[in-house]
Structures are given as structure tokens and as C-alpha cells.
Amino acid sequence: VLWFLCSATIILLPAATAALYYTTREMIVGDEPYSLSIFFRAIKMHILRAWLWMLPGFILTILFLANILFFAVEDINITLIVKTGNAVMLFVWLWFQTFYLALLMEQKEAKFQLALRNGLVIFIKKPGYHVVATLFTWLFMIASILLMMPWVIISISFLAYVQTYM
Numbered sequence: 001v002l003w004f005l006c007s008a009t010i011i012l013l014p015a016a017t018a019a020l021y022y023t024t025r026e027m028i029v030g031d032e033p034y035s036l037s038i039f040f041r042a043i044k045m046h047i048l049r050a051w052l053w054m055l056p057g058f059i060l061t062i063l064f065l066a067n068i069l070f071f072a073v074e075d076i077n078i079t080l081i082v083k084t085g086n087a088v089m090l091f092v093w094l095w096f097q098t099f100y101l102a103l104l105m106e107q108k109e110a111k112f113q114l115a116l117r118n119g120l121v122i123f124i125k126k127p128g129y130h131v132v133a134t135l136f137t138w139l140f141m142i143a144s145i146l147l148m149m150p151w152v153i154i155s156i157s158f159l160a161y162v163q164t165y166m
Contacts, residue, residue, distance in 0.1 A: 002039055012043065014050035019043045021105045049110055056112075057097055064090035096120070098134045 006016035019042035026042075027034050067086040071079040096119050104115040123130045 002036070006043065012047075014054035015043045015047040018046035018050035018053070018101065018105060021101055022046060025105060046105075049104070052112070053101055053104060057093075057100075060093055061090065064093065095130075095134055096123070098130065098137055 003016050003020045006012040006019075019039050022042035022045070023034070023039045026032070026038055030038075032038070064086045068083050068090070071083045071086075096116065099119045099122055100115055103118045104110050104112065107114060
């Protein structure tokens with residue numbers, strides 16, 4: 001809930017996501033009990049690093065999608081190759097994002113290149129684990145989005161009903 005509220009501002013979205021990872025890690029391996037101060041302290045600690053994590057991912061995703069949409073207007077063989085290449089690169093980029101933030105948050109010296117390299121090492125040494133984790137992550141995200149939409153519609157409809165007939 002706290003992550004959702006902080007993410008609604010868009011400016012705090014990357015920092016709130018990093019704070020969520022940090023707070024989860026502290027709850028698992030840390031010595032101090034959970035409190036809201038851990039989450040807010042993590043937002044302050046990781047706001048710059050979180051934006052440096054999110055901007056390249058966001059920009060690359062937008063570029064790949066823009067290229068796919070740009071070349072979607074023609075049916076020439078070369079555009080099919082370009083669209084396929086961009087779709088594959090987008091898939092690979094999103095696939096490597098599975099462990100990227102978690103690895104970045106776990107490092108003592110947070111370096112983006114090291115986190116990407118470690119993600120590649122996980123992919124090479126344990127490809128099955130990487131595939132299962134990625135598929136589970138995407139299935140969970142898609143299911144959450146699909147299940148949230150009826151809840152929002154039903155909630156708004158119920159509120160409209162109550163407000164109309166009260």
C-alpha cells in the first residue's frame with residue numbers, strides 16, 4: 001500500500017520500488033524489526049540510484065517499442081527483420097531486468113555494470129531458474145493487472161450505486 005501511494009507521484013516510483021526491495025531485504029536478513037521508517041529511509045538513500053536504474057530501462061523499452069511501431073506500417077521483408085530484431089532485443093532486455101534491481105540493491109558497492117554482469121552469470125549458470133523466475137514474475141504481474149481491473153470497475157460501480165440511492 002505504501003509503495004502504491006508513493007508510486008502514484010511518478011517522481012517517487014523508482015525510489016519507492018528500490019525502497020520496497022530494500023525493506024523486503026531488511027525484513028529477511030536484517031536485525032531490526034520492520035517499521036515505516038525503514039521504507040522512508042530507503043527512499044532517501046536510493047532515490048538517485050533508483051532513477052539511474054529506471055531511466056535506461058525506460059528509455060530502451062520506449063525505443064524498442066517505437067521502432068517496432070515505426071516499422072509496423074510497411075510489409076517489406078526488411079521491416080519484418082527489423083521488427084523481429086527489435087522485439088527480440090526488447091524481450092532480452094526485459095528478461096535481464098528480472099534480477100537487475102535485486103542484484104543492484106544487494107551489492108555493497110552498487111555498480112550497474114556489475115549488476116548486469118551478475119544477471120548474465122545467473123542466466124548462464126542457472127538458465128532454468130532464470131526462465132522460471134522471469135515467467136513467474138510476468139505471469140504474476142499480468143494476473144495482478146487483470147484481476148485489479150474488475151475490482152476497480154466493481155468498486156466504482158458500487159460507490160456510484162451507494163451515492164445515487166442514499
